[in-house]
Amino acid sequence: MAPLLRSLAVTGLLCASFLSDLVAARETSPRAIAAKREAAVNGWDKAKHGPDAAGHLERLAKGQASTVKNITFSNPEASQFWVDGTSIPLVDFDVGPSWSGLIPISSAANETRKLFFWFFPPGPEGSLDDLIFWTNGGPGCSSLEGSFQENGPFTWAVGQAVPTVNEYSWTNLSSMLFVEQPVGTGFSQGTPTARDENDVAAQLVGFMEQFLNIFSELKGKNLYLTGESYAGMYVPYIANYIYENPTALDLNLQGIWVSDPVLGWDVVQGQIPVVDFVHKYEHVFAFNQTFMAQLDAVAEKCNYAGYMDKYVTYPPAGLLPLPGKSVENDRGCDVWDKVFDEAVTINPAFNMYRIFDTWPVLWDVLGFPGSFPQTQVSPLYFDREDVKKAIHAPVNVSWEECSDGNVFVGRGDTSLPPAMTVLPNVIEKSNRSVIVHGLADFILLSDGARIVIQNMTWDGKQGFQTPIANDSFIVDGVGSLGNMHQERGLTYYEVALSGHMVPGFSPVAALQIMSYLMGFRATP
Ligand SMILES: *[C@@H]1O[C@H](CO)[C@@H](O)[C@H](O)[C@H]1NC(C)=O
Ligand SMILES: *[C@@H]1O[C@H](CO)[C@@H](O)[C@H](O)[C@H]1NC(C)=O
Ligand SMILES: *[C@@H]1O[C@H](CO)[C@@H](O)[C@H](O)[C@H]1NC(C)=O
Ligand SMILES: *[C@@H]1O[C@H](CO)[C@@H](O)[C@H](O)[C@H]1NC(C)=O
Ligand SMILES: *[C@@H]1O[C@H](CO)[C@@H](O)[C@H](O)[C@H]1NC(C)=O
Numbered sequence: 067m068a069p070l071l072r073s074l075a076v077t078g079l080l081c082a083s084f085l086s087d088l089v090a091a092r093e094t095s096p097r098a099i100a101a102k103r104e105a106a107v108n109g110w111d112k113a114k115h116g117p118d119a120a121g122h123l124e125r126l127a128k129g130q131a132s133t134v135k136n137i138t139f140s141n142p143e144a145s146q147f148w149v150d151g152t153s154i155p156l157v158d159f160d161v162g163p164s165w166s167g168l169i170p171i172s173s174a175a176n177e178t179r180k181l182f183f184w185f186f187p188p189g190p191e192g193s194l195d196d197l198i199f200w201t202n203g204g205p206g207c208s209s210l211e212g213s214f215q216e217n218g219p220f221t222w223a224v225g226q227a228v229p230t231v232n233e234y235s236w237t238n239l240s241s242m243l244f245v246e247q248p249v250g251t252g253f254s255q256g257t258p259t260a261r262d263e264n265d266v267a268a269q270l271v272g273f274m275e276q277f278l279n280i281f282s283e284l285k286g287k288n289l290y291l292t293g294e295s296y297a298g299m300y301v302p303y304i305a306n307y308i309y310e311n312p313t314a315l316d317l318n319l320q321g322i323w324v325s326d327p328v329l330g331w332d333v334v335q336g337q338i339p340v341v342d343f344v345h346k347y348e349h350v351f352a353f354n355q356t357f358m359a360q361l362d363a364v365a366e367k368c369n370y371a372g373y374m375d376k377y378v379t380y381p382p383a384g385l386l387p388l389p390g391k392s393v394e395n396d397r398g399c400d401v402w403d404k405v406f407d408e409a410v411t412i413n414p415a416f417n418m419y420r421i422f423d424t425w426p427v428l429w430d431v432l433g434f435p436g437s438f439p440q441t442q443v444s445p446l447y448f449d450r451e452d453v454k455k456a457i458h459a460p461v462n463v464s465w466e467e468c469s470d471g472n473v474f475v476g477r478g479d480t481s482l483p484p485a486m487t488v489l490p491n492v493i494e495k496s497n498r499s500v501i502v503h504g505l506a507d508f509i510l511l512s513d514g515a516r517i518v519i520q521n522m523t524w525d526g527k528q529g530f531q532t533p534i535a536n537d538s539f540i541v542d543g544v545g546s547l548g549n550m551h552q553e554r555g556l557t558y559y560e561v562a563l564s565g566h567m568v569p570g571f572s573p574v575a576a577l578q579i580m581s582y583l584m585g586f587r588a589t590p
């Protein structure tokens with residue numbers, strides 16, 4: 067080898083061609099890289115032509131049209147909500163028809179509380195038999211974020227220069243209804259009166275009744291309730307309310323999706339797993355050894371260390387204990403905040419919703435999370451007067467992604483986490499239920515979801531009876547992209563590389579999971 071290298075080095079010509087060969091061998095030209103990316107994206111496309119595609123297409127083929135389905139609503143009131151998809155500000159393509167605006171949460175003449183919604187009909191391949199409801203969390207965060215940056219038909223995500231068509235929109239599957247709820251969120255109107263999740267559910271169902279009176283062609287559809295983060299509270303309670311009040315809504319609830327959800331105690335979803343998480347991603351956090359030793363000491367002292375190995379067994383040996391006295395954290399045991407503070411010190415662009423982000427902070431037209439040193443943009447996209455007018459939003463309301471005001475009266479939501487209350491009933495009554503978690507989320511940790519599941523009893527048994535196998539979530543056209551496990555009507559997914567907002571950060575995985583939830587594919 068050495069003589070060859072030396073002989074190559076003696077003539078400039080050979081040397082140059084040797085270098086260009088090297089470059090070629092590494093395939094780093096823009097063209098070569100573009101070709102690899104294109105191949106990968108074509109792989110993503112197999113999400114729609116995968117092993118289950120036959121059944122999928124068969125169910126979706128009904129009423130096939132070549133454009134977005136322009137559902138017509140016979141109630142003349144519907145037309146006042148119609149949005150012209152060719153004139154959405156700064157969007158230079160036709161989004162297709164949609165409907166949005168404010169609708170009261172009851173039929174009372176003096177009702178002052180109204181929720182803001184945006185309804186999209188199915189795309190060309192979508193089903194007319196189904197309706198997906200989506201809510202963001204917070205509490206107090208707007209579902210327009212989900213619509214605009216996660217699973218809606220057009221997207222202007224963090225870091226994108228311009229809005230684009232969302233190839234992985236859930237409108238490819240069916241109609242979608244995004245609602246800013248509860249009262250106090252986004253454009254929604256009125257003074258919050260909810261004390262707990264049952265109030266939230268009753269108000270949302272009240273809104274849905276009014277919505278179906280106007281958009282009555284949607285009555286009788288199969289309903290899927292979906293949401294992320296604090297919607298881990300909303301969605302199971304709303305589903306439970308619908309199952310327990312079966313005549314309230316003329317819709318057939320089939321199942322739920324909750325991603326990166328609040329389902330259990332804070333100590334479980336934030337504190338217990340966090341030091342293990344830092345070890346797993348130690349080169350991402352890049353903490354020094356002294357600090358790592360401090361973290362290990364806190365984890366040891368607070369009974370977080372070794373918790374997963376000891377208690378998260380399949381099947382579990384009994385109810386899982388708290389590590390200390392508090393459901394949040396005992397004194398001196400708030401290691402999540404210790405990690406977060408250090409992460410931000412080292413990397414001021416540290417994003418608790420996706421740990422891989424580094425400097426510079428990515429531009430966000432919705433100005434989220436608002437805690438970064440730069441002010442991202444003003445006005446925020448949905449706070450522009452032309453945008454508000456285009457979507458029938460109240461122009462005198464200043465929109466922010468997550469409202470400062472409390473959307474619950476008093477000291478906040480008094481409901482217990484759903485895994486200890488309504489979630490088992492919802493799983494038992496649903497055809498399919500999915501819990502999804504991004505593995506790169508820091509605000510809520512996937513190992514916490516594992517603890518919650520192993521401590522929950524549904525269908526007469528506690529937790530999963532057999533272990534979650536590694537690399538068991540296979541995405542069509544991609545290969546394994548995390549872990550998946552299912553028992554007794556519940557499917558749990560962990561999505562590799564995904565942050566908190568799974569439909570935004572891992573759209574292909576999310577679309578496959580949603581197809582499974584809706585019965586468009588037989589396998590998860
Ligand atoms: C879609 O429906 C709306 C309201 O029903 C109507 O005004 C509009 O012209 C329709 N568009 C197309 C392309 O059919
Ligand atoms: C509406 O009026 C009814 C009585 O007719 C009253 O009980 C209710 O509190 C009022 N609601 C609001 C939101 O003012
Ligand atoms: C979703 O629908 C759009 C519009 O028809 C299409 O271009 C896209 O390929 C579809 N995506 C998937 C994953 O089916
Ligand atoms: C390691 O990190 C801790 C916490 O930020 C800091 O106090 C300490 O000075 C650091 N050690 C070194 C060698 O930089
Ligand atoms: C497990 O569930 C029991 C009963 O709901 C609850 O009291 C306990 O706090 C839970 N443990 C954990 C670690 O969440």
Ligand SMILES: *[C@@H]1O[C@H](CO)[C@@H](O)[C@H](O)[C@H]1NC(C)=O
Binds near residue numbers: 460462463
């Ligand atoms: C905005 O205007 C509507 C109708 O004009 C009114 O009912 C509402 O109270 C106003 N809201 C604010 C925050 O000023």
Ligand SMILES: *[C@@H]1O[C@H](CO)[C@@H](O)[C@H](O)[C@H]1NC(C)=O
Binds near residue numbers: 319320497585
């Ligand atoms: C559940 O799935 C079955 C089979 O796909 C279907 O017949 C049924 O209508 C679905 N819904 C409920 C609520 O069982």
Ligand SMILES: *[C@@H]1O[C@H](CO)[C@@H](O)[C@H](O)[C@H]1NC(C)=O
Binds near residue numbers: 535536
């Ligand atoms: C699964 O992978 C983790 C590392 O991510 C490893 O610690 C664990 O032992 C693996 N489990 C099995 C059953 O192989």
